[in-house]
Amino acid sequence: MGESRVGFCGLGTMGLAMAANLVRSGFRLTIWNRTPDRAAELIELGASQASSPREVAAESDMVVVCVSDTPDVEAVIFGPQGLAEGARTGTLIIDCSTISPSATRQFAERLAERGIPMVDAPVSGGSEGAQAGTLTIMVGGGDDDFHRARPVLAAMGRSITHMGPVGAGQATKAVNQVILCGTYLGVAEGVLLAMRSGLDVEQVVEALSGGAARSWVLENRSGRMIADEYALGFKVSLHLKDVLIALAMGRDAGVALPVAALTAQLESGLVAAGHGDEDVSVLARAVRSMSEP
Amino acid sequence: MGESRVGFCGLGTMGLAMAANLVRSGFRLTIWNRTPDRAAELIELGASQASSPREVAAESDMVVVCVSDTPDVEAVIFGPQGLAEGARTGTLIIDCSTISPSATRQFAERLAERGIPMVDAPVSGGSEGAQAGTLTIMVGGGDDDFHRARPVLAAMGRSITHMGPVGAGQATKAVNQVILCGTYLGVAEGVLLAMRSGLDVEQVVEALSGGAARSWVLENRSGRMIADEYALGFKVSLHLKDVLIALAMGRDAGVALPVAALTAQLESGLVAAGHGDEDVSVLARAVRSMSEP
Numbered sequence: 001m002g003e004s005r006v007g008f009c010g011l012g013t014m015g016l017a018m019a020a021n022l023v024r025s026g027f028r029l030t031i032w033n034r035t036p037d038r039a040a041e042l043i044e045l046g047a048s049q050a051s052s053p054r055e056v057a058a059e060s061d062m063v064v065v066c067v068s069d070t071p072d073v074e075a076v077i078f079g080p081q082g083l084a085e086g087a088r089t090g091t092l093i094i095d096c097s098t099i100s101p102s103a104t105r106q107f108a109e110r111l112a113e114r115g116i117p118m119v120d121a122p123v124s125g126g127s128e129g130a131q132a133g134t135l136t137i138m139v140g141g142g143d144d145d146f147h148r149a150r151p152v153l154a155a156m157g158r159s160i161t162h163m164g165p166v167g168a169g170q171a172t173k174a175v176n177q178v179i180l181c182g183t184y185l186g187v188a189e190g191v192l193l194a195m196r197s198g199l200d201v202e203q204v205v206e207a208l209s210g211g212a213a214r215s216w217v218l219e220n221r222s223g224r225m226i227a228d229e230y231a232l233g234f235k236v237s238l239h240l241k242d243v244l245i246a247l248a249m250g251r252d253a254g255v256a257l258p259v260a261a262l263t264a265q266l267e268s269g270l271v272a273a274g275h276g277d278e279d280v281s282v283l284a285r286a287v288r289s290m291s292e293p
Numbered sequence: 294m295g296e297s298r299v300g301f302c303g304l305g306t307m308g309l310a311m312a313a314n315l316v317r318s319g320f321r322l323t324i325w326n327r328t329p330d331r332a333a334e335l336i337e338l339g340a341s342q343a344s345s346p347r348e349v350a351a352e353s354d355m356v357v358v359c360v361s362d363t364p365d366v367e368a369v370i371f372g373p374q375g376l377a378e379g380a381r382t383g384t385l386i387i388d389c390s391t392i393s394p395s396a397t398r399q400f401a402e403r404l405a406e407r408g409i410p411m412v413d414a415p416v417s418g419g420s421e422g423a424q425a426g427t428l429t430i431m432v433g434g435g436d437d438d439f440h441r442a443r444p445v446l447a448a449m450g451r452s453i454t455h456m457g458p459v460g461a462g463q464a465t466k467a468v469n470q471v472i473l474c475g476t477y478l479g480v481a482e483g484v485l486l487a488m489r490s491g492l493d494v495e496q497v498v499e500a501l502s503g504g505a506a507r508s509w510v511l512e513n514r515s516g517r518m519i520a521d522e523y524a525l526g527f528k529v530s531l532h533l534k535d536v537l538i539a540l541a542m543g544r545d546a547g548v549a550l551p552v553a554a555l556t557a558q559l560e561s562g563l564v565a566a567g568h569g570d571e572d573v574s575v576l577a578r579a580v581r582s583m584s585e586p
Contacts, residue, residue, distance in 0.1 A: 101490075124504040136504040161500040163492065171490045172497050179483035179506040182552070186475020189550045190468045193539065196546040197394075197464045199456065204465050207454040211417040211429035212527075213472040215508035234505075246486065253489040256583040257482045259475070259552060290549040 004028050006152055007060030009053050009076050009083070010097070011038040013232075014123065015066035017130035018096065018156045022064075023047050025155035030059040053077070057086030062152055063093050069241055070099040077107060089115035094149045096137075096156075098122040098238075100245050101170040102252065104140070108166040117145045120166060121153055122173035126234045134158040138176075140168035174246035180280070181243060181263035183217045188284035191225045192291075201226050217281075225284035233279030240267040240276075297321050299445055300353035302346050302369050302376070303390070304331040306525070307416065308359035310423035311389065311449045315357075316340050318448035323352040346370070350379030355445055356386050362534055363392040370400060382408035387442045389430075389449075391415040391531075393538050394463035395545065397433070401459040410438045413459060414446055415466035419527045427451040431469075433461035467539035473573070474536060474556035476510045481577035484518045485584075494519050510574075518577035526572030533560040533569075 004027055008019040011033035019042055023029050029047040031039050032055070039049045050056045053076050057063055063083055065076055073095060077083045083093060093116060095104070101120075108118045119141030129135040135157035139146055146162045153160045163172045190213070194201040205222045208214070224230050243264045250257045266286040275282050297320055301312040304326035312335055316322050322340040324332050325348070332342045343349045346369050350356055356376055358369055366388060370376045376386060386409060388397070394413075401411045412434030422428040428450035432439055439455045446453045456465045483506070487494040498515045501507070517523050536557045543550045559579040568575050 124501075124506075126505065129504075136500065138500055159500065159503045161496065163496060163500065168492060171492055172487070172500060175483045175487045175490075175492070175497055176501050176504065176506045178486055179479045179501065179508075179511065182475040182477070182479020182482065183506065183508055184475070185552045186472045186479070189475065189553055190472035192548050193471055193543055193546065193550065194465070194468045196548050197468075197542060199461060199464055199468070203454065203456060204468055207429065207431055207452065207456065207465060208417075208469050208472065210452040211422075211469065212419065212509045212513075213417075213469045213476065215472075215476055215510075216505045217508075218472065220505075249490060250486055253486065254584055255485050255489050256580075257486065258555065258580070258583070259478045260482055262551065262555075287549075287551070290551070291547055 003061040003148065005030070005059060005061045007031070007056035007063035009056055009063065009065045010067040011042070012066065012068070013127050014130045016041065017127065018064070018066060019047065020045060021133045021156050022152065027152070027155065030056050032056045052081035053083045054081040054086035057083040057091055061091065062148065063091065064096055064152065065093060066096040068097065068238070070103045073097050073099050073107065078110065084111065084114060084116060087116045091116055092145060092148050093118040094152060095120050096123055098173050098242050098245070099170060101167040101174065101249060104170050105167045117142065118166065119145045119149050120169040121149065122169055123157060124173065124176055127232055138163050138169040138172040140164055140166050140170060171249065174242065174249050177239060177242040178246045178257060178260045180217070180239070181260045183215050184221070184280060184283045185259065185263060185287065187215065187217045187222055188225055188287040191222055191284060192288050195226070221281040224279060224281045228285065230278035230282040233281065235277055236267050236280045236282050237271050237276035239280045240264060240271060243267065296354035296441065298323070298352060298354045300324070300349035300356035302349055302356065302358045303360040304335070305359065305361070306420050307423045309334065310420065311357070311359060312340070313338060314426045314449050315445065320445070320448065323349050325349045345374035346376045347374045347379035350376040350384055354384065355442065356384065357389055357445065358386060359389040361390065361531070363396045366390050366392050366400065371403065377404065377407060377409060380409045384409055385438055385441050386411040387445060388413050389416055391466050391535050392463060394460040394467065394542060397463050398460045410435065411459065412438045412442050413462040414442065415462055416450060417466065417469050420525055430454070431456050431462040431465040433457055433459045433463060464542065467535065467542050470532060470535040471539045471550060471553045473510070473532070474553045476508050477514070477573060477576045478552065478556060478580065480508065480510045480515055481518055481580045484515050484577060485581050488519070514574040517572060517574045521578065523571035523575040523578070526574065528570055529560050529573045529575050530564050530569035532573045533557060533564060536560065
């Protein structure tokens with residue numbers, strides 16, 4: 001391994017599992033999280049804990065960032081004691097958060113002025129994929145930077161694709177979230193119609209899974225909709241954040257996305273009603289509640 | 294084969310391919326179509342042509358019906374020279390058309406009064422599936438009738454499921470079409486966003502096909518959306534007919550189906566604009582046209 005000193009900032013559900021896979025793959029890991037006690041499990045595995053992103057950058061050749069939203073990424077990189085203060089020329093920042101493509105391009109420009117390269121590498125596959133190291137990772141950045149990041153990403157994901165220049169990874173992730181909007185709502189409406197029409201809905205799902213209605217959502221999430229229990233998975237509040245990014249990207253690109261917009265409305269309602277920490281499949285509850293007294 | 298004399302009424306794109314698979318499987322086939330010259334290919338394979346549905350029924354132990362819509366099924370069964378006039382007690386009618394579940398139950402009741410059993414057996418899988426004999430078939434009817442119909446259905450499809458009493462096959466097909474609404478619109482919006490954001494959209498489809506956005510539509514229909522050419526497949530005018538059936542079923546069951554309703558509106562617009570004979574994936578054109586001058 002040419003560059004084995006890797007930093008990791010952001011130990012949420014996704015980040016913690018991804019960082020654990022990096023330690024297990026033999027990287028010398030320096031970690032930081034806003035809440036330091038999240039690090040205990042990784043320290044046991046052999047990771048070192050730093051007191052700031054700046055210190056992480058000083059100890060690392062490459063640093064993975066995995067936080068929630070655009071302002072969080074900005075704070076970790078450019079805040080006081082941020083990565084930019086500790087990085088040297090050539091320290092590669094790998095942002096695995098899902099944030100705005102246009103903000104990503106701005107961050108990369110600001111970093112480039114200091115000689116610090118960055119790639120965006122948002123992931124898909126949920127907490128199951130993070131734990132199993134089977135994430136789909138969509139990367140934006142220069143060729144050389146992509147090749148430097150590849151061994152690190154390969155320890156966390158199974159399908160790693162270089163989508164284009166900086167921002168292209170985030171744009172691809174936004175497309176993924178838009179496709180999911182329609183797929184989730186289609187399955188939610190179908191499950192609801194089947195249940196209310198007196199069909200054996202589990203048998204319906206099985207019968208349709210071999211045909212044109214087949215999808216990952218039908219196979220893996222219709223069960224939660226039928227049971228009306230929405231264990232994670234992937235939080236609907238985070239999907240909402242991603243859909244809002246996609247809608248802003250749509251406005252920039254001049255395209256109307258009606259089903260994504262409807263999904264954002266339904267998800268906003270779910271978050272307001274206290275369901276934000278449930279799985280995205282809770283969209284079925286929103287659809288069902290339209291026809292309830 | 295206990296009952297080898299099978300009739301077939303309705304030789305459209307689907308029916309012709311399905312009837313050919315029945316002859317190839319060794320059934321003694323008697324066929325009828327409103328337009329008689331559609332029968333030439335089947336006569337060459339060994340089928341006999343009848344001059345009316347009544348004559349088909351008189352020559353058959355079981356009769357498959359595969360026509361476009363509820364009034365067509367009613368005419369073939371109950372019209373002058375219809376199946377009901379030629380059938381004997383026990384002649385089994387297998388309706389592979391996609392029609393209203395409630396009309397299906399009414400037809401079955403009227404037939405039962407004459408001692409003629411019926412199963413509804415709508416299919417999914419498009420013209421490719423009809424030709425390859427790999428259709429998904431969803432069956433409603435009594436147990437004995439299902440078991441009688443099974444060998445005939447097995448010659449035309451790969452996945453054959455008994456969903457419940459008469460009408461349950463049609464209800465399941467309606468659920469299938471509702472799920473497709475969301476899946477098609479999600480993929481259409483995603484493809485549009487990718488194209489307008491400067492991404493390599495074919496690479497995007499490939500990158501996402503391993504993850505949660507995976508679906509039959511993404512894998513098999515995004516290419517038509519990218520090329521903006523919508524070869525069949527399955528006609529959008531027929532999908533619209535099916536979605537309208539599902540929406541009526543939703544009203545009966547007391548459920549709102551917002552994405553299915555939006556899809557029906559977009560498809561109505563496409564049909565009015567002369568695109569009714571194109572593949573359902575032409576929904577991508579409707580989505581795109583929302584953002585065009």
